[in-house]
Structure formats: C-alpha cells, structure tokens
Amino acid sequence: MTPNQVRLLILACGNTLRSDDGVGPWLADWTEQHFSSQPEIRVISRQQWTPDLAQDIADSESVLFIDCSIESKPGDLEFTHVAPSESRQGLATHHQGAPELLALARDLYNAQPKNALLLTIGAGSTELGEAFSPAVTAALPQACKMIDDALVTLLRPQPRPLL
Secondary structure, three states: OOOOOEEEEEEEEOOOOEHHHHHHHHHHHHHHHHOOOOOOEEEEEEOOOOOOHHHHHHOEEEEEEEEEEOOOOOOOEEEEEOOOOOOOOOOOOOOOOHHHHHHHHHHHHOOOOOEEEEEEEEOOOOOOEOOOOHHHHHHHHHHHHHHHHHHHHHHOOOOOOOO
C-alpha cells in the first residue's frame, strides 16, 4: 500500500430529491457514521459519478460503489463484482458508471483497486420527493448489513506471503 492509498473507498451516487434515487447518499451517510472510527475508510457521495473520481479510485486498495437501479425490482439488493469497461474513443463527462470509472483509473493512473464491488438497490420511485418507497425502506436494514459484512471482509488483514 502506498502512503496516499486508502484501504477502502465508498463511492455512492444519487439525487436525494428524487425519492429512491437518494438511497446511495443515505447509505453513504450510514456507512460514514457507522465506521467513523476507522480512518482507512473514505466515503464520497455525489449526485452523479464524474471522471475526477478516477484519481480517488486509483489511490484505493478496494472500492465499493453504491447506487439505485431502475432495472431491478423495487427493494431488491444485489452485490456484483465490477471490472473496468473496455476503452472507448472519447469521454462522456456527464455521467460515469462504475466500470467506466475503473477504466479511467486504469488508463489515466495505471492503477486498479484489488477489489471493486457494486451494491445496487432496486428503485420503486424516482419521482420528486425526499421519502423512500416502502420497498426501499424495507430493504435498508439488509443493505446496511450487506455493507457492514463487505467492509469487515475487505478490511480483514491479508496474510503475508511466506518469502
């Protein structure tokens, strides 16, 4: 690990004024409060992921992306491993997904986190409002447990090679 490297970066995305789209920032706040005594964790919450986050990813040992999904059933939780996307010509600067950000970290900084995970929560509503749908509200305790379990696993000391 390099001097500037963070052990675990949490990158949450979502608009807190669009109902369930705000679940990413809500979970980022929960994570920041729950793990506030652990300086090896850095939490960044944004309305959208942008290319400037590639440097933060490059400086991280592991990264956990958190976002809602309009393609999943409301309240459904899914953890997936994320790999960098294939390089494409041009750079979309409006919104970057997790695979695109990993590719930027690789292409710009020649660096990749050891672990990259994405937690998605199925959105029931992205209409204007600050309240979560019943399905997302019901899923929050399980989402917090999944984050807790993942962070404990990702922060577990790795055995040193015998050489």
